[in-house]
Amino acid sequence: MTRTPRSKTSLTTHLLRRFGLIELSSQPSPAYRGALLGLAGSLVGTLAMGQYWTKIAPLVQPPQAGADKQKPQPDQSVISPLGQQHQNGESPTAALGRFAYELIAHKTPSRDARASLSEAVHWGMGAGSGALYGALTAQRGANPLSGSLFGAALWIAVDETLVPFLGLQDGPASSDVRGHLNRLGAHLSYGAALGLSIWALGKVLPD
Secondary structure (H helix, E strand, O other): OOOOOOOHHHHHHHHHHHOOOOOOOOOOOHHHHHHHHHHHHHHHHHHHHHHHHHHHHHHHOOOOOOHHHOOOOOOOOOOOOOOOOOOOOOOHHHHHHHHHHHHHHOOOOOHHHHHHHHHHHHHHHHHHHHHHHHHHOOOOOOOHHHHHHHHHHHHHHHHHHHHHHOOOOOOHHHOOHHHHHHHHHHHHHHHHHHHHHHHHHHHHOOO
16 A cells, blocks of 8 residues: 655644644744743833832942942953953943944944943843743743742843853952842842733733
């Protein structure tokens, strides 16, 4: 008995279904839907992080008197093999925004442009992280606890390791314990709000 070979289209469809890239129905895959929910939830998460820096961070680490008038100093605790890549007193998001602007426009951005670029990078990183978390938790579902754990993982992997290793932020030894706690608290706020938002959206929006 001769067996009819599968067509190229049906074989491709079978492989996509096998690896969970498409479902048997016409509905989007859970990971795709989770990523979209994560993008939406990242707006709330990023806002929560901003509120932490505004309302809670000054309580954990009160600003020093006259600190805003002091000239930013070079990083004395560089751990990057590339050296200090950010300017004195420049945040990682501002440094990334400046790099992108200089690469495209071939000139240094103005102060106002730097602030806008930093904000754009900040929201873009929040959106990308939210989409990643949404895709990773699509099967089991998102919640504030797993979101907080995700935020803590971002703090360790990105804020405490990758960013200073690339020279985009002062080395870890440049901040005291309260500085590290504030950055952890900001990421926990982001993750908890992100997880809660995706959980709520998943309850309201149809599959």
